Amino acid sequence: MRHDRRNTIFGVHLALILLLFCAQFVIPPFHRTMVTRIMIFATYSMGYNVLLGYTGLMSLGHAMFFSSGMYATGLTVFYLGFGAPAAFMAGILASILMSALIGLIALRTTGVSFLIVTMMFSQAFYLASLHLNKITKGDEGFILSGHLRPLQLGGLEFAFSDPLVKFNLALMLFAASLLLSLWLIRSPIGRVLLGIRENEERTRLLGYNTFNYKLLSLIISGTLSGAAGSLYTLTFSYAGSSLASILYSIYPLLWTLLGGIGTTIGPIVGTAAMAYMVDISSGLTSSYLFVVGAMLVILIIWFPGGLVGGIRTRWLRWLP
Amino acid sequence: MAEVAPMTPLLQTEALSKRFGGLKAVLPVNLHLEQGEIRAIIGPNGAGKTTLVSMISGRINPTSGQVHFNGRDITKLRAWRRVALGVVYTFQITSIFRDLTVYENVALAAQRRLMRRALDRVVLRETILVDRVDAALAEVGLEHVVDDPAGLLPYGHQKLLEIAMALALRPKVLILDEPTQGLAPDEISALCQRIKEISQEVTILLIEHNMTVVLELATAITVMDKGAIIADGTPSEIEADDRVQEAYLGL
Amino acid sequence: MSFEGYLFLTLLEGIVTGFVLALTALGLSLVFGVMRIVNIAHGEFFMLGAVIAWYSSTLLGSYLVALLMAPLIVGGIAYLTDRLVLRRIDYKPESTIVATIGLLYILQQLVLTVYGPYARQVVTPFYFRIDFPWFGYSGYKLVIAGIATVLLIAIYFVMTRTTVGLYMRATQQDREMAQAFGVPVHRIYPFVFALGAGLAAIAGALVVPVQQAHYLMGLDALLLSFIVVVLGGLGSLKGTVVAAFLVGISDAVVSMFFSPTLAKIVATLLVALLLTFKTSGLFGDEEA
Numbered sequence: 001m002r003h004d005r006r007n008t009i010f011g012v013h014l015a016l017i018l019l020l021f022c023a024q025f026v027i028p029p030f031h032r033t034m035v036t037r038i039m040i041f042a043t044y045s046m047g048y049n050v051l052l053g054y055t056g057l058m059s060l061g062h063a064m065f066f067s068s069g070m071y072a073t074g075l076t077v078f079y080l081g082f083g084a085p086a087a088f089m090a091g092i093l094a095s096i097l098m099s100a101l102i103g104l105i106a107l108r109t110t111g112v113s114f115l116i117v118t119m120m121f122s123q124a125f126y127l128a129s130l131h132l133n134k135i136t137k138g139d140e141g142f143i144l145s146g147h148l149r150p151l152q153l154g155g156l157e158f159a160f161s162d163p164l165v166k167f168n169l170a171l172m173l174f175a176a177s178l179l180l181s182l183w184l185i186r187s188p189i190g191r192v193l194l195g196i197r198e199n200e201e202r203t204r205l206l207g208y209n210t211f212n213y214k215l216l217s218l219i220i221s222g223t224l225s226g227a228a229g230s231l232y233t234l235t236f237s238y239a240g241s242s243l244a245s246i247l248y249s250i251y252p253l254l255w256t257l258l259g260g261i262g263t264t265i266g267p268i269v270g271t272a273a274m275a276y277m278v279d280i281s282s283g284l285t286s287s288y289l290f291v292v293g294a295m296l297v298i299l300i301i302w303f304p305g306g307l308v309g310g311i312r313t314r315w316l317r318w319l320p
Numbered sequence: 321m322a323e324v325a326p327m328t329p330l331l332q333t334e335a336l337s338k339r340f341g342g343l344k345a346v347l348p349v350n351l352h353l354e355q356g357e358i359r360a361i362i363g364p365n366g367a368g369k370t371t372l373v374s375m376i377s378g379r380i381n382p383t384s385g386q387v388h389f390n391g392r393d394i395t396k397l398r399a400w401r402r403v404a405l406g407v408v409y410t411f412q413i414t415s416i417f418r419d420l421t422v423y424e425n426v427a428l429a430a431q432r433r434l435m436r437r438a439l440d441r442v443v444l445r446e447t448i449l450v451d452r453v454d455a456a457l458a459e460v461g462l463e464h465v466v467d468d469p470a471g472l473l474p475y476g477h478q479k480l481l482e483i484a485m486a487l488a489l490r491p492k493v494l495i496l497d498e499p500t501q502g503l504a505p506d507e508i509s510a511l512c513q514r515i516k517e518i519s520q521e522v523t524i525l526l527i528e529h530n531m532t533v534v535l536e537l538a539t540a541i542t543v544m545d546k547g548a549i550i551a552d553g554t555p556s557e558i559e560a561d562d563r564v565q566e567a568y569l570g571l
Numbered sequence: 572m573s574f575e576g577y578l579f580l581t582l583l584e585g586i587v588t589g590f591v592l593a594l595t596a597l598g599l600s601l602v603f604g605v606m607r608i609v610n611i612a613h614g615e616f617f618m619l620g621a622v623i624a625w626y627s628s629t630l631l632g633s634y635l636v637a638l639l640m641a642p643l644i645v646g647g648i649a650y651l652t653d654r655l656v657l658r659r660i661d662y663k664p665e666s667t668i669v670a671t672i673g674l675l676y677i678l679q680q681l682v683l684t685v686y687g688p689y690a691r692q693v694v695t696p697f698y699f700r701i702d703f704p705w706f707g708y709s710g711y712k713l714v715i716a717g718i719a720t721v722l723l724i725a726i727y728f729v730m731t732r733t734t735v736g737l738y739m740r741a742t743q744q745d746r747e748m749a750q751a752f753g754v755p756v757h758r759i760y761p762f763v764f765a766l767g768a769g770l771a772a773i774a775g776a777l778v779v780p781v782q783q784a785h786y787l788m789g790l791d792a793l794l795l796s797f798i799v800v801v802l803g804g805l806g807s808l809k810g811t812v813v814a815a816f817l818v819g820i821s822d823a824v825v826s827m828f829f830s831p832t833l834a835k836i837v838a839t840l841l842v843a844l845l846l847t848f849k850t851s852g853l854f855g856d857e858e859a
Contacts, residue, residue, distance in 0.1 A: 058665050108847050112609055112664045116797065120843035123794070124836050131832045188431050195428045198417040205379070205415075207403030207432045207489060250672055257669070287684055293676025300669045301659050 009320055013182055016265065017175045024167045034279070036167045038272045039174040040232050041255070045267030046177045047224025048252035053262035054185060055217040056197030057110070060249045061102070061118030062225050064125040067244035068098040069226030071129070071136065074239030077147050079135075084151050084160070088230050095226020096219060103218040107211060110200075119246065126244040133241075141240020144233065166235040173231050174268070177224055181264050184220070185320050193217055197262075225252070247289075254292060257299050260306030264320050269307050328391055330355040330523055331376070331407070331493055336385035337547075338371050345371045347547040348385060353493065358515070358524045360534045363544035369527045370412060372544070373495050376525075377409035378402045389493070403432070406492030410499065412527075414478040416485070418471030422462060425470050425481060426453045430488035456488040460514060476507040487518065494518070495525045500533050512536055535559075576705030581827045582820060587712045587781075589819030590719035591774045593812045595792055596799035597726065598770035600811045603800060604743040605763045608657070608667040612674040614793030616768040619645045619678065620775025621784040622686050625693055634696040634780070638718075641776040642769035648678075649768030653761040662760070675789070682786045690783035715777050722773065727808060739763060771796075794835070795822065798842045801849075 020039065024032060044066055051057050072094035076082040082090065106117045130138045151158040151165070158165045184190045192213050195203035204210045233239045242248075252267075259270025274295070278288045299306070305313060335348035346368040353359055361369045374380045376387055378399030386395045394402055417425050430452040457463045460480040465473060470481060479499060486494055499515070500508045508530070515524065515537055528534050534541065534555075541558045543551040551557075551564050558564055599613045620641040627637035652674060660666040699710035730736035738759050741749040750756050771792070775784075782788075795818060803814030818838070825834035 058668075060668075105847055106843075112668070113846050115665070115668060116609070117843045117846050120797075120839045120846075124839040124843070127832055127836045127839065131830070131836065188435055191424070191428055191431060194420070194424075195417060198419060199415060202411075202415045202417065203428070204400050205377070205403060205409060206429050206485065207400050209398075209400050253669065253672075287680040289676045290680035290684075293673040293678075293680065296673030297656060297670050297677070300666050300673070301656065304666070 009182070013178055013264065016268075017171070017178065020171055020174070024164060024171075029163065032163055032167055034275060035272075036163070036170045036235065038268070038275050039167075039170040040228050040235065041251070041275075042268035042271040043173050043177045043231075044225050044228035045252045045255040045259070045271050046181050046264075047221045047228065049256045049261065049263075049267050050181060050184065050193075050224065051217055051221035052253070052256060053266070054190060054197065055193045055214060056200075057214065057217070058115050058253070059118040060115050060246065060253070061106075061120075061122030062222070062252055063244050063246065063248035064102070064122040065095050065099055065222035065225040066229035066232075066248060067125070067129070068094045068222075069229030069231075070233045070239050070243055072226075073230040074142065074144060074233040075135070077144055077233075078142055078239075081147070083149055084234055088227075088234065091226055091230025091233075092223060095223045095229070098226070099219045099222025100215070102222070103215045107214050107218065119249065122244075122249055123246060126241060126246070129241045129244050136239075136241065139241045141238055141242070144237040144239070148234065148237065160234060160237070169231060169235060173227060177227070178264065178268075180220075180224075182320060185264065189213070189216070250292070250296075254296055254299075256306070257304070258295065258306055260308030260310070260312070261304075263306070263308040263312060266306055266308040273307065329353055329388075330390060331525070332388050333372075333376065334386045334388065336372070336375055336387060337383050338368075338375060338380065339383045344547055346375070349544075349547075349549055351376075351542060351549065353523060353525055354540075355523050356519075357539050358519050358526060358537050359540045359542060360526045360528050360538035361542045361544060362528060362531070362534055366546075367544040368547040369544055370497060373409065373497060373525065373527060377407055377495055379409065403489060406490070407495070408486045408489050408491035408493065409495045410482045410486050410497060412497040412501070414475070414482050416470045416478055416481055418469070420470060421467050422457070422470050422473070422481060423453060423466045426456050426484050426488050429485040430456060433488070433490050452488060456484045459487055459518065460484045461510075476503045479503065480511070483514070483518075487522075491522055493525060494522045495527075497527045498529065499526070500528065500530050508533065573705065577827065579703065580706060580708075581823045583708060583712075584827075585820030585823030586816065587716055587819075588823060589816035590716045591778055592795055592799055592819050593815035594719055594722060594774040594777075595771045596796040596803070596815050597723070597808070597811050598767035598774075599796045600800045600803070600807075601739070601763055601770075602767040605739050606662060606760055607746075608662055608664060609671070610764075610767070611668055611671040611793070612652075612678060612789075613671075613767070613771055613796060614789030614791070615675050615678040616645050616649065616771040616789075617775040617792040618682065618784075618786065618789035619648070620772030621779045621782075621788060622682055622775075622786070623772070624776035624779040625686075625691055625784045628693045628696075628779075629691075634693065637776050637779075638773065641772040645772035646765035646769040650761050650765045653764045657760070657764070658757075679786055679789070686784075686786060688786065690785035692783045693779045695780040709781065711780055715781070718777060719774075722770075723812065726770075730808065735759070735762070791835075794839065798838050801842050801845050 020035070023035060027035065047065070048062050051059055069091035073087040073091035076087045076090045102118070102121055106114060106121065109117050129136050145161065148160050150160065160166070192203065192208050195206070195208070196210050196213060200210055229243070255270040255274055256267050257270065258273055259268065260266030277291060281291050282288050303310065329352040331353040333349055333351045335350065336346065337348045338346040349372060351372070361372070363369055371380070375382045378397065382395065386393055388394065389402070389405060389407060394405065417428070427449055431449055434448060434452070454463065457466060460483050462477060462480055462484060465477065470478065473481065479502070483496070483499070496515070500511060503511065512533055518524070526537065538555055541553065541555055542549055543558060543564050551561050595617055598616070599610065602608060602610050602613070623641040623644055624634065624637035627640055628634045656670050656674070657667060660670060695709065695711040697711065697714070700707045701710050701713065730740060738749070738754045741752070741754050742756050742759060746756060775792070799811060799814045799818050802818065803810035822834055822838065825837065
C-alpha cells in the first residue's frame with residue numbers, strides 16, 4: 001500500500017494504547033483485572049498472528065512457546081530466587097531458543113503437515129511438563145507470591161501484588177508488541193512474509209531465501225508468545241501444566257480468527273471479545289468450551305475474515 | 321595469424337540432464353548463451369524446454385551435468401541465490417500475487433535488489449523503492465494500473481506484470497517461458513517491441529511456440545526434440561534445416 | 572508373576588489394543604486418503620461410540636444393540652457434519668482442521684453435560700476366562716479381536732469388491748482422473764466421512780466393557796490413530812493394520828515397563844519426526 005495514510009495508521013494504534021492507559025483510572029477493579037489478562041493474552045495472539053496472519057503458516061503448537069516463557073520465568077523465580085527482570089529475560093531467552101529449535105525442524109514441512117508436527121511437539125512438551133512434576137508440580141502448578149521480590153526502579157518499589165503494577169506492565173508489553181507488529185508488517189521483511197503467504201514459490205524465485213524468512217517469523221512469533229507467558233507468570237503469580245496443553249494452542253487461533261487474521265488490532269479485539277463472551281456465558285452454562293467450539297465452527301464458515309477483517313473490507317481499507 | 325579468442329558464453333550448460341524416475345525428460349544438453357543474444361528455444365510439446373530452463377533457473381535439480389553462469393559453476397546454488405546473481409525466470413502460467421496490488425507485486429521484486437546490507441532489510445527508503453517500481457512498470461506500460469489488485473488484471477496485463485517484476489530484479493539473463501501465450505495479436509506485437517527494447521540491456525532466453533515471434537526477435541535459435549538439441553544456429557540456418565522441418569511439423 | 576508372564580500379558584494386551592486401534596485408525600486413514608482432510612474430532616467419534624454403548628447397555632439392557640446403534644448414530648452425526656459444515660468450507664484443509672477442532676469441543680462438552688464427568692463401566696456381556704500358566708485372561712477381549720477381524724475383512728471386501736469401494740480407491744489415487752471417469756466424488760464424501768466415524772464408533776463400543784467410558788477418552792484415541800496413520804502410510808489398508816499392531820504392542824510394552832506418560836511422549840515425538848523427515852510427506856505425493 002502506498003504510505004499516504006501512514007500518520008493516520010500510527011495515530012490509530014497510539015490512540016488505542018492511550019485509551020487503555022487511561023482506562024485503568026476509570027474502570028472498576030474487576031474489569032481492570034480482566035483487561036490486564038486480555039492485554040497479556042492479546043500479546044500472545046499477536047505473536048500467533050505474525051506466523052499465521054502475516055506468513056500464512058498455521059501452527060497448533062504455540063502453547064509450547066507460551067509455556068517456555070512461563071516455565072523459564074516461573075522456575076527461575078521459584079527455585080533460583082531470580083528477580084523479575086532477570087526472570088523475564090530468562091523467559092525471553094527460553095522462547096527464542098525453543099522457537100529456533102522447533103523452527104529448524106518443523107519448517108521443513110508446510111500446510112497440514114506443519115500443523116500436525118507443531119501440534120505433536122507441543123503435546124510432547126506438555127506431557128514432559130507433567131512427567132517432570134517433581135519440578136514443575138504438573139497440573140497443580142506452583143505459586144510465586146512470596147517468592148517474587150518487588151520491582152526496583154529508580155528508588156521506587158513496585159510490588160507485583162499491586163493491580164496497577166500488573167496493569168501497566170501488561171500494557172507496556174502489549175504496546176511494545178502492537179508497535180512491533182505494526183512496524184513489521186510495513187517493513188521490507190514484512191513484505192517478504194506477505195509474499196510467502198500469498199505465493200511462496202514466486203517469492204523464492206524473486207530471490208528470497210524463504211526458509212530463513214519463515215524461521216525469522218517463527219522466532220518472532222514464538223518470542224512474543226513466550227514474553228506473554230513470562231509476564232503472565234509474573235503478574236498472575238502462577239505457572240502450571242494446563243497452560244501448556246493443546247487448549248492453549250487453540251486459544252490464540254480462535255482469538256486471532258475472531259478478531260481478524262492478518263490485521264494488527266484484530267488479535268486484541270478477538271481476545272477481548274472472547275474473554276467477555278466466556279465471562280457472560282459462564283454465568284449461563286458451565287461449559288464455556290462449548291462456546292469455544294461453536295465459535296470456531298461459525299467463524300470458519302461465515303466469517304473467516306474476523307471482526308476487524310470485516311471492517312477492513314467494508315469500510316476501512318487502509319487498516320493494516 | 322592472430323586467433324580470435326572465443327568469447328566465454330554468459331550462460332552455458334554442460335551435459336545437463338534430467339530424469340524423472342524412468343522418464344528421460346532432458347538428455348545431456350550443452351546449451352550456450354552469449355551475452356546480448358536473444359536466443360529462442362523451440363520444439364514440440366514435451367521436448368523438454370521448460371524442464372531445461374527450470375534446471376537453469378534452479379527450480380528443479382538436474383540428474384547430472386552442470387550450469388555455468390559468468391564463468392562460475394552455479395549447479396549447486398539454490399534458485400533464490402541464482403536470482404541474486406542475475407538469472408531470472410518468468411513463469412509460463414502467470415504466478416503473481418493475485419491479492420496484492422500491482423505496486424506491491426513489483427515492490428517485492430524491486431526491494432530484493434535494495435536489500436543488500438542487513439540494515440536495508442529493516443529500514444528501506446521508500447522513495448528509492450517507488451522510483452524503481454515506477455521505472456519497471458513504465459518499461460512494460462503498466463503505470464496506470466499501479467494500485468489495482470493484480471488478480472483483476474486481464475491476462476495479457478498479468479504477463480506484462482510478470483515481466484515488470486523480472487525487470488525490477490535487474491536481471492543479466494532473463495528467461496521468458498512462452499511470454500506470448502494467451503495474448504491477442506496486437507498485444508503480441510506490443511510485447512515483441514518491448515522485448516527488443518529490453519534486450520539492449522539484458523540477455524534473453526526465450527521459449528516460444530509462435531514462430532512469427534521467434535523469427536522477429538531471435539538472434540539465435542536452438543531446437544529441441546525428445547529431450548535433446550537437434551539443431552542450433554541463426555534463424556535463416558534453422559529455417560533451412562530439414563531435420564527441424566521434420567521434427568517440428570507445421571514450421 | 573514372572574517376567575515371561577508379564578511379557579506375555581503385555582503382548583496380549585497390545586494385540587487387543589492393536590485390533591481396536593486398527594479399526595479406529597482405518598477410519599481416520601480412509602477420510603485422509605479419500606477426502607484429503609484431517610479430522611481432529613475423530614477421537615470424539617470413538618468416545619461417542621463408547622458412551623452410546625454404555626447408554627444402550629445400562630438403559631436398554633442390551634449391549635449387542637449398542638454395536639449396531641453406535642455406528643449408525645455416530646455415522647449420522649458425521650454425515651450431518653459433512654453436509655452442514657465441511658461442504659460449506661469446501662473441504663479446504665486448514666479450514667477443516669479449525670472446524671473439526673470446534674466439533675471436538677462441541678461433542679466433548681455435550682457429552683460432559685449429558686453423561687457427566689465420571690468414567691463408567693459396562694459389565695461384559697459374556698464372561699469366560701481363559702487360563703494361561705501365569706494368569707487368567709478375560710475371554711471377552713478375545714471376542715473383541717474376533718469381531719474386529721470380521722469387520723476388517725468386511726471393509727476389505729467393500730473396498731475391493733464393491734462399486735463404492737472402487738470409487739473410494741479411485742478418488743484416493745487420483746481425484747481428477749476419478750472425476751473425469753464419472754466418479755461422483757462429492758457424493759462419496761459424506762459416505763466416507765460417515766464410514767470413518769462409524770468405524771471409530773464401533774471400536775469405542777467394543778472397548779467399553781474392558782475400559783471405562785469417559786468424556787475425555789477421545790484424545791488418546793486420536794493421538795494413537797495419528798501415529799498409526801503416519802506410520803502405516805495413507806490409505807493402505809494393510810499398512811494401517813500392521814502399524815496398528817506395532818503401535819499397540821509398543822504402547823503396551825513401554826507403558827508396562829516404563830511409564831504411560833513416557834510412552835506417549837515418545838510416540839508424539841516419533842510422529843513429529845517421521846512426518847518431518849519422511850520425504851513423501853503426509854499424502855505421499857508432496858515434495859519434501
